[in-house]
Amino acid sequence: MPHNLKLHKSTFRSPTEPIHIAGSKSESNRLLLLQALFPELELANVSNSDDTVLMAQALASQDSLINIQHAGTAMRFLTAFFAMQENKTLTLTGSQRMRQRPIKILVDALNQLGARITYLNANGFPPLQIEGKKLSGQTVTIHAGVSSQYISALLLIGPKLKNGLQLKLTGQITSTPYIQMTLELLHQIGVETHISANTIRVNPLKKALKTTIQVESDWSSASYFYSLIALSPVGAQIALTNFKKISYQGDAALAHIYKQFGVFTSFHNNKITLKKTNLVPSNTTISLHLANTPDIAQTIIVTCLGLGLSCKLTGLHTLKIKETDRLVALKTELEKLGASVVITTNSIRMAATKTILPDVCIATYNDHRMAMAFAPLALRTDLTILDAPVVSKSFPSFWTDLKATGIRLS
Numbered sequence: 159m160p161h162n163l164k165l166h167k168s169t170f171r172s173p174t175e176p177i178h179i180a181g182s183k184s185e186s187n188r189l190l191l192l193q194a195l196f197p198e199l200e201l202a203n204v205s206n207s208d209d210t211v212l213m214a215q216a217l218a219s220q221d222s223l224i225n226i227q228h229a230g231t232a233m234r235f236l237t238a239f240f241a242m243q244e245n246k247t248l249t250l251t252g253s254q255r256m257r258q259r260p261i262k263i264l265v266d267a268l269n270q271l272g273a274r275i276t277y278l279n280a281n282g283f284p285p286l287q288i289e290g291k292k293l294s295g296q297t298v299t300i301h302a303g304v305s306s307q308y309i310s311a312l313l314l315i316g317p318k319l320k321n322g323l324q325l326k327l328t329g330q331i332t333s334t335p336y337i338q339m340t341l342e343l344l345h346q347i348g349v350e351t352h353i354s355a356n357t358i359r360v361n362p363l364k365k366a367l368k369t370t371i372q373v374e375s376d377w378s379s380a381s382y383f384y385s386l387i388a389l390s391p392v393g394a395q396i397a398l399t400n401f402k403k404i405s406y407q408g409d410a411a412l413a414h415i416y417k418q419f420g421v422f423t424s425f426h427n428n429k430i431t432l433k434k435t436n437l438v439p440s441n442t443t444i445s446l447h448l449a450n451t452p453d454i455a456q457t458i459i460v461t462c463l464g465l466g467l468s469c470k471l472t473g474l475h476t477l478k479i480k481e482t483d484r485l486v487a488l489k490t491e492l493e494k495l496g497a498s499v500v501i502t503t504n505s506i507r508m509a510a511t512k513t514i515l516p517d518v519c520i521a522t523y524n525d526h527r528m529a530m531a532f533a534p535l536a537l538r539t540d541l542t543i544l545d546a547p548v549v550s551k552s553f554p555s556f557w558t559d560l561k562a563t564g565i566r567l568s
């Protein structure tokens with residue numbers, strides 16, 4: 159695939175077959191860790207994303223240096239996993255960006271439980287030196303306002319600690335559905351958990367009770383098709399598999415959120431059909447609080463640009479520490495296209511844009527979601543996506559699947 163992809167102004171075409179989206183990377187990376195702790199588990203529809211491949215390789219590795227590149231969940235979940243692997247010492251590192259993504263809150267919590275984790279470079283950031291130990295502690299207090307991944311990492315190892323784990327969460331809890339997903343998957347394999355006020359208790363478990371788990375497809379990946387349908391004429395539709403009405407993934411909120419963009423979702427036999435049912439008045443302002451669904455913020459704001467709508471998106475404090483500072487990246491790239499954008503540390507506002515400028519090159523900053531979020535604009539104008547292969551972090555077949563919807567690429 160060429161490094162930079164030119165997207166030619168195109169018209170949406172409904173694919174003849176449903177598009178199969180691969181398994182959720184969030185569910186897959188949790189389940190792979192659980193499978194390492196409970197080898198009797200069998201998994202189906204596991205994600206083919208780079209982040210999941212890196213997670214699986216790391217879990218199988220005998221090396222003393224493990225590099226998980228850009229994979230945030232792998233970095234956080236493996237820190238907890240290796241901290242409890244007795245008689246194993248290793249270095250866990252990642253890409254240059256990963257070495258700027260904070261991990262101190264998780265490391266402090268693990269060290270409180272008896273782990274021996276130190277920083278090899280900057281204090282509070284990867285690379286980490288992890289000396290695996292039997293963790294003796296049972297109770298830990300942790301700040302929950304920076305990344306839910308720290309909490310999920312601890313919850314996932316909880317059932318294999320001798321006395322289980324009690325987590326007391328402080329601060330404003332962020333990305334809550336991802337914590338709920340972790341708890342749901344633990345329940346699926348038979349782990350008992352108790353929640354009261356801001357305390358979560360995880361009981362120990364010796365053997366998994368349920369042994370085959372089917373990963374649902376990735377709702378965050380589905381978001382780009384929601385955006386395509388939103389930008390298409392009334393009547394446009396597309397089917398995606400395999401999705402359920404009751405999902406563990408917070409991004410399933412797309413079905414509700416995209417009603418505001420005139421997209422109706424129907425569920426049938428593990429398949430969703432997205433259909434553009436009505437136009438959205440051009441004076442509409444989209445106001446959304448996205449602290450529960452941070453990964454679809456980029457998709458949503460680009461949909462607003464394509465429809466000429468103004469928007470205000472809040473609850474976005476976690477975007478600054480993701481693959482790139484997504485708030486700064488969005489402002490820079492949206493303004494190249496003619497938008498007027500204001501960001502704060504936790505929000506982004508965009509005025510209604512009358513004319514989208516043609517032939518813009520969208521920089522992607524090692525962030526898969528920058529590439530995929532801007533791609534549906536090919537329904538409005540010619541544009542170029544720089545470093546197009548970046549999508550493989552979560553959605554390796556993205557460009558092929560996009561082509562099946564009539565978008566012309568070269």
Ligand SMILES: O=C(O)C1=C[C@@H](OP(=O)(O)O)[C@@H](O)[C@H](O)C1
Pocket residue numbers: 183184185231304305306307310332333336452453476
């Ligand atoms: O636990 C997970 O699988 C994830 C949690 C979220 O991160 P934060 O909790 O850091 O917001 C999300 O953005 C990320 O893509 C995946």
Ligand SMILES: C=C(OP(=O)(O)O)C(=O)O
Pocket residue numbers: 228229230231232453480481527552
């Ligand atoms: C933020 C993301 O991933 P991670 O934090 O796991 O790198 C993402 O996929 O949008």
